[in-house]
Amino acid sequence: MSVKLYKYLREEVFPTPFCPGCGHGILLQTILRAIDELNIDIKKIVFVSGIGCAAWIPSPHFKADTLHTLHGRALAFATGIRITRPDLEVMVISGDGDLAAIGGNHLIHAARRNLKIITICANNSIYGMTGGQLSPTTPENAKTETSPLGNLERPFDLCALVKSCGASFVCRYTVFHPKQLKNAIKRGFQINGFSFIDVISPCPTHFGRRNKMPTLYDFHQFIFKNIVSYEKAKSLKKEELKDKIIIGEYE
């Protein structure tokens, strides 16, 4: 962690609770870098999160107003804040299970309303905090505690979903793209509408070790073998895109 970012953190709560190899620490740092570079007063941002590992990124680490809410409901709480406090920025940071499964209804309606809420989905394709169960972004055939034979369901492309609901800015990066990710978060602050940033974040503890990717290095290899830019993806067939990770801004 860069020394200049410590001013945004409650140092008394360190170390972070994240497991070795978890990508959420990089995401935490990248969010703060974006805020620092934009020179936004962190005291004028309300961070709202749901339940799960990702929800612990802002609460209690960020030295700002944080609202750690109910499972899946972060965007509903954020809507109440967004409407009543036009003077503040509202950022939601939560996981794939929180935003897309139990909170799926709130997600599509928040995107439809297109209120200025910056939503960051720390997407590790698994329920980490509860011990590694299937999430709506778990890839087909992947093994989890609740899909011992491999996932029989199809995962969501959350960016395509949110974009189709009318959000102003939708993109996906991985924690291995910290610069692009930082710029995307900065863009979120500048967009006057709903922005959704899907961040692929590895979970070696619960996802990796059940799917032959027990280390961060394995994830790095996997991701760089499978990423494809949004531009390139447009020219690929559906079958060719199977198991690919599309990165970049969705138009």
Added chain:
Amino acid sequence: MKRIVNSLLKPGKYFLQGNIACAEGALAAGCRFYAGYPITPSSEIMEHMAKRLIELGGYFIQMEDEIGSICAVIGASWSGVKAMTATSGPGFTLMLEGIGYALMTETPCVIVDVQRQGPATGQATRPAQGDVMQSRWGASGDYQIIVLSPWSVEEMYYLTIEAFNLSERFRVPVIILTDEVIAHLKETLVIKEKIFLYEREKNKNLPPFLGDGKIPPMPAFGEGADLLITGSTHNEWGVRKAFDPTAQELLSSHLIKKIKNYEESIIRYEGHFLEDCEILLIAFGSVARSALKAIKMLREEGIKAGLFRPITIWPNGLKKIKGLIKEKKVIVCEMNQGQLIEEVRKYKEEVLGIFKTRGEAIYPEEIYLKVKNECKII
């Protein structure tokens, strides 16, 4: 912090529907945020708020469901705006998740439950009083909550103001438990010129949570308080204490004490003809109106009946009439299969009930006949 303000509506007589009076009471109390989801028989509150909040420069949103509604209300409350929502039984069930969160995070907010027949969808347009226990025990965990029950259009107005005052003062969600009869009733009410309001304390240098039964101050977002708000067990500064047994014990006992210690100033009730009564009727909400009418009919025939009407259902004033309950013949009238009666039975086993779940009001004649029958037995 107490203050006296002018009423929003010009003082005088009005002829209003119960739901509209409730909305006007909320606005008079300073409510400037409403989030809700349509449900019969409460929708008029939402429709009226939608129009009036535009005029008053407040905020209104129709959410995707009742869960979203209560969450948006809590978000708005922490933004420093008095906020409310209204619903009916099935919607209230969905809101219980958020009500639990409001209890845990000591968030002031007001929830109106216009009761209809249940369980589930039941009879959407028909009155009931089946949520007495749901309103008290519906959320998970241990807590104390405040529930008010109006019996007239005028009380819909003044008890809604009271609900906001109690909510701000004790930092607790307050529930207005009304029913379809009162919600859709139209009658005259008198709007007074001045109303008394209670506003939350805002000191950002003191801890915003806990306080061993005392009410902590509540700063809003954006005031530099670095608020840490969580539905997990926390200490007085909001730091999560998910594994600390003492933190959990302190928090549970605080949430209970902060209402229990002030019960005397919260409990409200009304007595009619109690001085010389031989038969004690206990009823609340619209049923209390029928009970009072029945009592007057009985008294014309020399039968000395009286009415005890709890205005706060939780905590309620039944222990104040412990003596009367023990000495007199007691009949509890309610539009359910017996919920409040169990509270009365804490003081005496032999209590009679007049229960009705036909989706109709309990008529005065029904109470009158039942009491007459009981008198013959005496």
